[in-house]
Amino acid sequence: MASFNGDLSSMTAPAFILSTTSLTEFSAYWAEMPSLLVAPAAEQDPAKRSMLVLKWFLSTLKQQYSSRNEKLGSEKKPLNPFLGELFLGKWEDESGTTQLVSEQVSHHPPVTAYSIWNSKHGVRLQGYNAQKASFGRTINVKQIGHAVLHIDAFNEDYLITLPSLHIEGLITGSPYVELNKSTYIVSSSGYTSKIDYSGKGWVSGKKNSFTATMYPHGREKDVIYTVDGQWTEAFTIKDAKKHTVDSYNAKSMPKTPLTVAPLEEQDALESRRAWRKVADAITKGDMDTTSAEKSLIENQQREMRKKEQAEGREWERRFFTRVDRFDYFEKLIKEVPGASIDSDKTNGVWEFDREKAKAARPPFSSFSVQLDNEGWS
Numbered sequence: 251m252a253s254f255n256g257d258l259s260s261m262t263a264p265a266f267i268l269s270t271t272s273l274t275e276f277s278a279y280w281a282e283m284p285s286l287l288v289a290p291a292a293e294q295d296p297a298k299r300s301m302l303v304l305k306w307f308l309s310t311l312k313q314q315y316s317s318r319n320e321k322l323g324s325e326k327k328p329l330n331p332f333l334g335e336l337f338l339g340k341w342e343d344e345s346g347t348t349q350l351v352s353e354q355v356s357h358h359p360p361v362t363a364y365s366i367w368n369s370k371h372g373v374r375l376q377g378y379n380a381q382k383a384s385f386g387r388t389i390n391v392k393q394i395g396h397a398v399l400h401i402d403a404f405n406e407d408y409l410i411t412l413p414s415l416h417i418e419g420l421i422t423g424s425p426y427v428e429l430n431k432s433t434y435i436v437s438s439s440g441y442t443s444k445i446d447y448s449g450k451g452w453v454s455g456k457k458n459s460f461t462a463t464m465y466p467h468g469r470e471k472d473v474i475y476t477v478d479g480q481w482t483e484a485f486t487i488k489d490a491k492k493h494t495v496d497s498y499n500a501k502s503m504p505k506t507p508l509t510v511a512p513l514e515e516q517d518a519l520e521s522r523r524a525w526r527k528v529a530d531a532i533t534k535g536d537m538d539t540t541s542a543e544k545s546l547i548e549n550q551q552r553e554m555r556k557k558e559q560a561e562g563r564e565w566e567r568r569f570f571t572r573v574d575r576f577d578y579f580e581k582l583i584k585e586v587p588g589a590s591i592d593s594d595k596t597n598g599v600w601e602f603d604r605e606k607a608k609a610a611r612p613p614f615s616s617f618s619v620q621l622d623n624e625g626w627s
């Protein structure tokens with residue numbers, strides 16, 4: 251522990267705390283309820299639209315930070331993706347088709363990038379994230395990176411910052427995530443939403459609590475909407491006159507299952523196929539096979555990196571490109587206290603690359619990546 255460098259992948263964990271899911275899969279948590287993701291695109295009023303973006307964001311928190319806990323009984327240590335690992339899928343429901351591309355764009359430090367889009371509604375989300383951990387009385391995790399939601403019809407961007415978190419329940423052996431401090435959603439239409447996370451023993455005394463306010467850029471006192479509740483349970487949205495205008499109940503909101511290609515049809519780089527043997531061994535509690543199969547992947551990766559280095563090239567990311575800056579980023583990030591493009595860089599800033607995506611060969615194009623030209627300005 252003394253030599254811990256903040257890279258969570260280098261942390262060893264006991265068998266019972268190992269998950270069979272890789273971090274590349276976590277990108278799917280952004281859109282398990284596609285109707286909420288696309289809802290803002292149908293709203294004509296910019297303030298209400300921004301409020302609907304906030305509502306969607308808040309609805310994703312439970313999936314992002316508590317679903318494993320609910321499903322597996324506790325938070326677990328996810329598989330550490332290899333460079334180039336992919337997770338592809340789509341959601342099909344009354345909102346049409348919503349597509350997901352998630353790619354591990356860096357291994358040291360680990361960075362996952364993703365793009366999620368629904369062409370029918372002209373909504374697309376892209377982002378990347380990395381984690382920096384430190385140990386004190388618990389595990390503290392700072393997220394580096396951001397997400398951006400784009401709504402075509404209004405040519406609007408919403409810059410979304412990511413919460414830092416810590417692990418609770420380590421002592422009792424049933425770890426779960428609690429969110430820290432604040433995050434922001436800054437829209438190019440002029441609104442800022444600030445979400446304050448409070449956790450147990452604070453204001454309401456309930457775990458996973460938050461309050462959020464939406465206001466015009468720079469005018470924190472001129473509140474247009476407030477939201478409060480628990481991100482794992484329910485929340486209420488009120489206007490400036492404190493009238494309830496909308497509400498959300500996590501328990502009653504149906505999720506659309508993500509469709510992923512059958513393992514046999516997946517590419518060797520696709521997460522579930524690549525990790526299949528490791529995952530099977532973990533499920534069986536067979537630690538010898540787990541580490542043997544993990545080593546196989548790691549050694550193969552090491553060889554590839556050596557070869558690339560010798561040939562003076564870098565691994566070609568399938569869907570993303572490292573860029574210096576995002577156009578809208580510099581402008582929007584000004585609304586977030588203490589944030590900057592530099593604090594957001596992690597082995598670069600990663601942007602979804604349409605040209606690469608279009609050129610992606612089957613099985614990607616045949617199954618998941620259907621890029622149609624409209625909706626991609």
Ligand SMILES: CC(C)CCC[C@@H](C)[C@H]1CC[C@H]2[C@@H]3CC=C4C[C@@H](O)CC[C@]4(C)[C@H]3CC[C@]12C
Binds near residue numbers: 267279391
């Ligand atoms: C559970 C204990 C014992 C092991 C620690 C596991 C660590 C590696 C786990 C616990 C909770 C996890 C986080 C939970 C949710 C998210 C949101 C997602 O969008 C990006 C990854 C991220 C940020 C995870 C990163 C890895 C993480 C920090």
